[in-house]
Amino acid sequence: MFDFAVFGSLFLTLFVIMDPPGVTPIFLALTSGRPAKVQRAMAWQATAVAFGVITVFGILGQQILDYLHVSIPALMIAGGLLLLLIALDLLTGKTDEPKQTKDVNVALVPLGMPLLAGPGAIVSVILAVQNADGATAQISVWGAIVAMHLVLWITMRYSLVIIRLIKDGGVVLVTRLAGMMLSAIAVQQIINGVIQVIQGA
Secondary structure: OOOHHHHHHHHHHHHHHHOHHHHHHHHHHHHOOOOHHHHHHHHHHHHHHHHHHHHHHHHHHHHHHHHHOOOHHHHHHHHHHHHHHHHHHHHHOHHHOHHHHOOOOOHHHHHHHHHHOOHHHHHHHHHHHHHOOHHHHHHHHHHHHHHHHHHHHHHHHHOHHHHHHHHHHHHHHHHHHHHHHHHHHHHHHHHHHHHHHHHHO
16 A cells, blocks of 8 residues: 555655755765765765664654754754855865865765755654554655655766766866855755744744
8 A cells, every 4th residue: 555645745845855956066066076986985875864864853853852852943043054054165165175075974964964854854754754644654655755865866876977077177166056055055944944933932
């Protein structure tokens, strides 16, 4: 038994939030200069980290937030601030310096979290799991989560072909573009969190 309505609803929601096409230039910018084998490994690691975080919050999300006394808006604002710091590094070119990037596994932060497994995706999964009544709905919800992460992995894995085409100059351009996109995502996330704080006051 499988509920395609539940599957499709959550899959589309996560696709819009996680935005595989939009993640591509950010992934290219953060992994440029590394060997192809390392980049492929980072694509897998980022996907695995995101899936792990989403799974934990899908199962224990509300309990974790309640235990830590952390609200959803606070999670959104914190994630937005972290993304903004990364975006500023991309825009200013600091990530071009080997000492700052070569020894840092960007597959964990910021790719895996909070870019992929960000507050928006976490909240969507928590609500979807809570609203899924019965085994059929639960299977559909987790099916959508798995399918979304497969799409993310495929997108990042094969985006490496782009690096070979655009060369070093193109990578610099993509890095700046990624910084602009990421800063906009970060600011919007902070705004959404602040709006929720005001509405809840």
